[in-house]
Amino acid sequence: MQTPQSDTVPSVKIVPRETLAKSRVLVVGDVMLDRYWFGDVNRISPEAPVPVVHVQRQEDRLGGAANVARNAVAIGAQAGLLCVVGHDEPGERIVGLLGESNVQAYLERDPALPTTIKLRVLSRQQQLLRVDFENTPAHEVLLAGLARFDALLPSHDVILMSDYAKGGLTHVTQMISKARAAGKAVLVDPKGDDWERYRGASVITPNRAELREVIGTWKSEEDLLARVTKLRRDLQIDALLLTRSEEGMTLFSDEGVRHAAADAREVYDVSGAGDTVIATVAAMLGAGLPLAEGVALANRAAGIVVGKLGTATVDYDELFA
Ligand SMILES: Nc1ncnc2c1ncn2[C@@H]1O[C@H](COP(=O)(O)OP(=O)(O)OP(=O)(O)O)[C@@H](O)[C@H]1O
Ligand SMILES: [Mg+2]
Numbered sequence: 001m002q003t004p005q006s007d008t009v010p011s012v013k014i015v016p017r018e019t020l021a022k023s024r025v026l027v028v029g030d031v032m033l034d035r036y037w038f039g040d041v042n043r044i045s046p047e048a049p050v051p052v053v054h055v056q057r058q059e060d061r062l063g064g065a066a067n068v069a070r071n072a073v074a075i076g077a078q079a080g081l082l083c084v085v086g087h088d089e090p091g092e093r094i095v096g097l098l099g100e101s102n103v104q105a106y107l108e109r110d111p112a113l114p115t116t117i118k119l120r121v122l123s124r125q126q127q128l129l130r131v132d133f134e135n136t137p138a139h140e141v142l143l144a145g146l147a148r149f150d151a152l153l154p155s156h157d158v159i160l161m162s163d164y165a166k167g168g169l170t171h172v173t174q175m176i177s178k179a180r181a182a183g184k185a186v187l188v189d190p191k192g193d194d195w196e197r198y199r200g201a202s203v204i205t206p207n208r209a210e211l212r213e214v215i216g217t218w219k220s221e222e223d224l225l226a227r228v229t230k231l232r233r234d235l236q237i238d239a240l241l242l243t244r245s246e247e248g249m250t251l252f253s254d255e256g257v258r259h260a261a262a263d264a265r266e267v268y269d270v271s272g273a274g275d276t277v278i279a280t281v282a283a284m285l286g287a288g289l290p291l292a293e294g295v296a297l298a299n300r301a302a303g304i305v306v307g308k309l310g311t312a313t314v315d316y317d318e319l320f321a
Helices: 017-021 065-074 089-100 137-153 172-181 207-214 221-235 272-286 293-307
Strands: 006-007 025-027 030-045 051-064 077-084 103-110 117-123 124-134 160-161 185-187 239-243 249-253 256-260
Touching: 017 256, 025 051, 025 065, 025 137, 025 272, 030 065, 030 089, 051 065, 051 089, 051 117, 065 117, 065 160, 065 272, 077 089, 077 137, 077 221, 089 103, 103 137, 117 256, 124 172, 137 172, 160 172, 207 221, 207 239, 221 239, 221 249, 239 272, 239 293, 249 293, 256 293, 272 293
Parallel strands: 006 256, 025 077, 025 160, 030 117, 077 103, 160 185
Antiparallel strands: 030 051, 117 124, 239 249, 249 256
């Protein structure tokens, strides 16, 4: 939303492929597998009044932090992924899909953990049921992840925290302060109402509902600016990028307020657009671009990705076409 005090983001400039290829993003957070079972329904079960699905096909996609990392690679950066998975079939599937996506996986294994999986059962384009498996990783495994984080810091330019509230980011506050002390930018895609845990982050990228949970409902753009300014000051967060679905996105920083109108031509599938946004901003910061230019490119990437069915990534050629 443009107001008298807000400016627009700069127009996008082409970033050479070689520059982007040097950008090294470390994604830390909660990974999940999005699984889809497609089948036919021809009868009602004799056991209970429910349809019986005869499964014909299974499709798996990387979700959560793994989808973020995949997006960073798709636009041409390098991405490492630090997360916890179980010792099970979905965990192996995630390993396989990360390999196909050229994401460098740094996985901590928790033998007692069911790897997070969201299973959808569909018939004739209709979702019949969703089944979730998830749990919080064990304490020792999370501590091992924290130690691994220290080792990975020097070889990455930008750190990206992808929080889906599954427990993978239990030590996020410590990770942020270690990364900032090492001079690295830290981006956070937040979850929940306790943002004290993200204290000291460089950029936080909530959507409207996520921000409302923390600062309440704003009454005008001026009111929003006042609330965001106070929040940034209280938590020592340099910048806040509010993603506003069909209203585009707004960047709040010490340099002022800059808005980018949504630039989607067609909208087919908005899920995962937030992952594309933060992955693009991180990749561009790692390539040395100023934040506002990274945001302009993230807005363009989001406009492309919402026009796609299925593949929730944008590649270099599409972004700079
Ligand atoms: N309906 C839409 N029309 C045009 N652009 C959209 C639409 N929805 C999303 N976008 C683009 O995608 C960006 C991110 O979307 P949104 O604010 O919905 O993030 P999000 O809720 O975190 O998404 P998700 O969690 O599903 O990945 C927006 O800032 C905008 O650029
Ligand atoms: Mg989101």
